Amino acid sequence: MENKYLHRVIVVWSNFCRFLLAVVFLFSGFVKANDPLGTVYKVQDYLEAWGFLGLSKGNVPYAVAMLFALLEFIIGIYLFFGIRRRVAPLLVLLVMSFMTPLTLWLAIANPISDCGCFGDVVVLTNWETFFKNIVLLVAAISVFRWKRYIFKLVTTKVDWLISLYSIVFIIFFTLFNLRYLPVFDFRPYHVGADIQKGMSIPEGEKPTVYETIFIYSKNGKEQEFTIDNFPTDSTWTFVDSKTRVKEKGYEPPIHDFSITSLETGEDLTEDILQSDQYTFLLVAPWLKQADDSGMDLINQVYDYSVEHGYRFLCLTASSEQDIMEWQENTGAEYPFALMDEITLKTMIRSNPGLMLLKKGVVLRKWSVSNLPDEYQLNAPLERLPFSTWSPETNVHKIVEVALWFLGPLLLFTIIDLIWLRIKARREKEKEKETL
CATH class of the missing domain: 1.10.287 (Helix Hairpins)
Structure with missing residues (x-):
């Protein structure tokens, strides 16, 4: 009787762990496939943190991003349907055995702010990620130990078809989002977002309070000071300074949106966000690595904006030399403005990509692969569907x-x-x- 009860507990527990892992891996793999370029950026952060600067600039991050999306999604499919009951538990155990110590290192060393496991959908701190992986590792060990108790949701007649089709689907879904833009946009610059609202702090919320720490040295010993106990003794020698969070408060989703004119050095942020006219923003974090296959269409959009009196700006974090080379190679006549690289990568997952704004509201976004042409821009924006956005x-x-x-x-x-x-x-x- 006791053995029968224990057997039931093991069956229930192993299948509970199996479905828990399936849901997490399906979600994680799908999120990575939905925003493959975001995963590429995160892989680049890892490689740079480990000192592999050469690998971070090539095709390796793209291959790793696609591999992780495919691997996690397929493991999730296998576990959910009970397919490949020998392979799936081993794969999930190997993945969790690798990721758990990795996230422990991330939590201790803190080389990057978050692991990027769930993209921009669910952002976890490094310690939260580590504790989450501890739970998943226990589940993975349980599934591997009692894999014979995993029941199948489909027959052997169709399990191969589900497996094959899932692989084909996630590969094509990843390539689609890489070529165009993520189907699900969870970033603060999604279509319909009000950038000004995203930069503001709601009434009643307290902003985060930061404190600057000054490090001074005297007689070979270093000591930290704040502005309240700043040393008056001139024999102290300044070493370094750092900023830390003194009191955690509300962090607005957008806190680094700042546009500076390359030509005049003028801050154009407020002018653009509060303007009643339409503004086309060509977003290109690095012009040296930007895809120039759509330059004819971009130049056509610029000509269209000039003809109808709309503003057109190219936002970049590139050097003046790279900007000059871009102008020479593409015949670009539009003005340039400088912006933070991370902000540009967050705004649109394409290098370059095109955004349409009015009064700080994002009306449309295009990747370099689906830019609007002269047949679509055949009238003033007020008479085109681009002038409004339909909430989906x-x-x-x-x-x-x-x-x-x-x-x-x-x-x-x-x-x-x-x-x-x-x-x-x-x-x-x-x-x-x-x-």
């Missing part, structure tokens, strides 16, 4: 993507089952003929 909820998008995944999968499954039935019928007929 994430729930609507989730249903749409789910149908793209489940619809063809169900169709292929039905076709495969019909074929198996036809094949079985033919084999029976052959057996009757031989008899």
